[in-house]
Amino acid sequence: MRLSRGIVCECSGASACPDGSNNGTCTTQVNGYCFATVEEVETEAGLVELERTAGCLPPDESGFMQCKSSQVPHRHPKVIECCNESDLCNRRLQPRLPTYLSDAEPAGPEPARGPQPSLLVAAALCVALVAFLAAALLLCRRRRRAGKRPPSPPAAPRSAAEASSGSGSGLPLLVQRTVAKQIQMVESIGKGRYGEVWLARWRGERVAVKVFFTTEEASWFRETEIYQTVLMRHENVLGFIAADIKGTGSWTQMLLITDYHERGSLHDYLQAAVLDPPALLAMAYSVVSGLAHLHMDIFGTKGKPAIAHRDIKSKNILVKRNGQCAIADFGLAVRFVAERDEVDIAPNTRVGTRRYMAPEVLAETLQVTDFEAFKMADMYSLGLVLWEMCRRCAAGERAQQVEPYALPYHDAVPPDPSFDDMHAVVVARRMRPPVPSRWARAPALGALAALMAECWHHNPPVRLTALRVKKTLAKFHTDCDVKLV
The missing domain is CATH 3.30.200.20 (Phosphorylase Kinase; domain 1)
Known part of the structure; x- marks a missing residue:
């Protein structure tokens, strides 16, 4: 039976207790749920212990989470239970890991002094347990041969709207959901x-x-x-x-x-759309704002590491209904771990898009231990994206007079350029996309042309940072009274 008001739940564990929770309790929204979970965690000493966490869930979450067990218990063992019939109902919840996840060996029977029924039952249970473990092991091996399944990720917010606060934390990370x-x-x-x-x-x-x-x-x-x-x-x-x-x-x-953004990628959008200067500036500002947020390192207990994208291009930028953009595709991203002063590079055989690779990437001189080098490579790619956008801006001209959409270096390399093709143009000849003379006659196009030239400079330390580009565009907005967002 659901209550018509929020209920009070026991709250334990830093990831489950919201800010402002009092006396080890939290209060749900109307028709919310209390939950309790147990998970195997590894201590600093390398020992495995069971950790119980309890807290509050938003309404209707039990239908979208696994309240009984993990999807892949052999890779990520945990059990979650929930309730909402009364205040503090999760105090009685004591989830337990399945017996086949325990590392304890089944104890053998004591030396028999005669055929005692209790010992026979114990022996039978041991045989059954061993048989069950053998069957589980065989099943796991067959599954691994057929194809490994990565562990299910931690929980995510129910929708983008739910997480609009920008916290990015969503539900407690211990809570799993099958979507x-x-x-x-x-x-x-x-x-x-x-x-x-x-x-x-x-x-x-x-x-x-x-x-x-x-x-x-x-x-x-x-x-x-x-x-x-x-x-x-x-x-x-x-x-x-x-x-x-x-x-x-x-x-x-x-x-x-x-x-989902129905206008699709910036690459597709620019082929059909012609921008006016305010739309161009708003779009450019939104792209660099997203990149500046990624590059930013937010310090603190709940801080954010700096992230470099490594594959910035118009196909990885989506156009929203309001004309702003959103950066996507983080399969190649790297993070800077400030606590260890090191770059976290995921083991991935993929490389970036050759057409958008920075000179130092093509020359194979990028220092992979220097996180700033990855950020500067992103800035080079951003300069090329700004060039694509400017070509489709009509600043006083009729739409038919603007340049047709084109990819960077379209006139210098084949449609699917090789690594050597791009190296010859970008590194050896130090070419950059041409800037049409008409851009100098329009303040918005002229300002962006100056920015992109500093973004794609051959020397990485000379390039502008994303935050500097963002501030420059914001100042241009103030001076020219152009609405950017």
């Missing part, structure tokens, strides 16, 4: 080297579902990991909803579920 069963695929809307993107419906809303090829497990795991970074959410970063895995022992689908 794949609620997804209704509608139609395929795009394909790439990583897999396929589908328009789908989830909980009555349109969402985008990125289905990864089985060979792209590293990209799926990395992108999921980056999206769930604390404080990752930003209006100019594609809104993350959930990640999940579905399949059997013989096939696996890795899903990434995000907000």
Whole structure:
């Protein structure tokens, strides 16, 4: 029976207790739930202990989480139970890990002094347990041969709207959810080297579902990991909803579920659209705002690490209904771990897009231990994206007079350039995309032309940072009274 008011729950564990919780309790919303969970955790000494956590869940979450066990218990053991019949009902909840997850060896019977029934029963139970363990081990081996399944990711907010506060934390990370069963695929809307993107419906809303090829497990795991970074959410970063895995022992689908933007990628949008100067500036400002947020290192207990994208291009930027943009595709992203002063590079065989590679990447001189080098490579790519956008801006001209959409270096390399093709143009000849003379006659185009030239400078330390570009555009907005957002 659900209550018509919020209920008080026991609250324990830092990840489960919201800010402002009092005396070890928290209060749910109307028709919310209390939960308790137990999980195996490894201590600093390398020992495995059981940890119980309790707290509050939003309304109707029990239908979208696993209240009994993990989806892949052999990889990520945990049990979750929930209740909502009375205040503090989760105090009585004592979840237990399945017996086959215990490391304890079954004790053998004591030396028999005669055929005692209790000893015979114990022996029978031991034989049954051993048989069960053997069967479970055989099943695990068969599944691994057929194809490993990565662990299900931590919980995500129910929708982009729920996480609009920007916290990026969503539900407690111990809470798992299976979303794949609620997804209704509608139609395929795009394909790439990583897999396929589908328009789908989830909980009555349109969402985008990125289905990864089985060979792209590293990209799926990395992108999921980056999206769930604390404080990752930003209006100019594609809104993350959930990640999940579905399949059997013989096939696996890795899903990434995000907000859906009907205008598609910036690459597709610019082929049909012609921008006016205010629209161009607003779009450029939104892209660099998203990149500045990624590059920013937010210090503190719940801080955000600095993130470099490593594959900035117009196809990885989506256009929202309001004309702003959102950066997507974090399968190659790297993070800077300030506590250890090191760059966290995921093991991934993928490389960036050759057409947008910075000179130091093409020359193979980028210092992978220097995080600033990755940020500066992003800035070079951003300069090329700004160039693509400026070509489609009509500043006093008629729409028919603007340059047709084109990819950077379209007139210098083949449609699918090789590494050597790009090296010869960008590194050896130090070419950059041409800037039409008409841009100098329009303040907005002239300002962006100056910025992009500093972004794609051959010497990485000379390039502008994302924050500097953002501030420059904001100042231009103030001086010219142009609305950027």
